Amino acid sequence: MRCWWGDSAADYRPYHDTEWGYPVADDTRLFEKLSLEGFQAGLSWLTILRKREAFRRAFAGFEFERVARFTERDVARLLADASIVRHRGKIEAVINDARRAIELAESEGSLASFLWSFEPSARPSRLDRAGLAELAQTPESKALARELKRRGWRFVGPTTVYAFMQAMGLVNDHLDGCDAGLAVQRARASFDPPRR
DSSP, X not given: OOOGXXXXXXXXXXXXXXXXXXXXXXXXXXXXXHHHHHHHTTSOHHHHHHTHHHHXXXXXXXXXXXXXXXXXXXXXXXXXXXXXXXXXXXXXXXXXXXXXXXXHHHHHSOHHHXXXXXXXXXXXXXXXXXXXXXXXXXXXHHHHHHXXXXXXXXXXXXXXXXXXXXXXXXSOOOOTTOHHHHHHHHHHHTOOOOOO
16 A cells, blocks of 8 residues: 555555655755755756756765855756756755865764654654645744754755655655555654754
8 A cells, every 4th residue: 555646656565665754864865855846946846857867976975065165167967967857946955064064064963863853753654645635834844944944055945845754754745555654654663853
């Protein structure tokens, strides 16, 4: 059994079953996902997912220390790369956000410890399709978005941030009865969130 969207396209199945909702504490993966969620704004996640490997190649594996050194020459290179979404504002946002990620990791110990400090408290375990549809934003995603923006990040609105929280396991939004949701629940039970 899968969440309805996990069966809506073949590309979604492995992502839904093995990634979405599993807790992540790796700074590079967290930065990648925040960046890709920003690229998704106005597009479908399927579009971004299908281009993810190209994005990884284009953005140095999303190693934010490397991306932070990108120059205007890199922006021009990325704008000419048809394998990714060529949006100047989003490209420049990733480079900017890489610089902000370095600052944040230095001040907070790690990107992961900062992001996980916004983990919501547990909610009732049953979640159906209608309930999930109402979860575009939460108080925690609004607070995290506000704090990231205060620190100079771009393309990190509360809806984008909530999608990030869902994907990286800060919440388990698999629907009731979803097999992957049970696996995520087990993974989360053995996961020790990084703390500041």
